[in-house]
Amino acid sequence: MMQEFNSLTGGCMCGAVRYSINSAPEFVIQCFCRDCQLATGTGHTTVVGVLDENFRVDGAPKTYTTTGDTGGKVVRHFCGTCGSRLFTSGDLPGPLRMVQSGTLDDPNRVTPQAAVYLGKAAHWDKVDPDLPQFEGMYPLEQPPQEVGIKPAPGASPR
Numbered sequence: 001m002m003q004e005f006n007s008l009t010g011g012c013m014c015g016a017v018r019y020s021i022n023s024a025p026e027f028v029i030q031c032f033c034r035d036c037q038l039a040t041g042t043g044h045t046t047v048v049g050v051l052d053e054n055f056r057v058d059g060a061p062k063t064y065t066t067t068g069d070t071g072g073k074v075v076r077h078f079c080g081t082c083g084s085r086l087f088t089s090g091d092l093p094g095p096l097r098m099v100q101s102g103t104l105d106d107p108n109r110v111t112p113q114a115a116v117y118l119g120k121a122a123h124w125d126k127v128d129p130d131l132p133q134f135e136g137m138y139p140l141e142q143p144p145q146e147v148g149i150k151p152a153p154g155a156s157p158r
């Protein structure tokens, strides 16, 4: 299943922080929870889940730490100069980073697989009706296919 993957690259608005993702994402999810609304100032965030080992940062983002739904630590990384939200780390399921897809150099290279925490969505923020939708988090203990989520897409090899 080894298919050619060209790195995904991205960074903040001012360019002080840059990053690269060196393997196809594990998942791409839209999250409508209140924390994502507050952290981004928008209705939802679209995050790209990548393994730590495939993620590289150049620059020194600032961080802000909160406690997530599951009681774990959530560390949000952002540029201290321009304020762009870049990625999240913390006590997530496994050694993952959640990268804000809007900071990719080409956001069109990823495609969301599911929308979560729709119970918190603002009425004006409409979700793609083709996506599997969940009031809260999807059941992590079940295989994604069983709850209607297609396997993680390889990002388009542009």
Ligand SMILES: [Zn+2]
Pocket (backbone or CB within 6 Å): 012, 013, 014, 015, 016, 017, 079, 080, 081, 082, 083, 084
């Ligand atoms: Zn910046």
Ligand SMILES: [Zn+2]
Pocket (backbone or CB within 6 Å): 031, 032, 033, 034, 035, 036, 037, 117
């Ligand atoms: Zn969220």
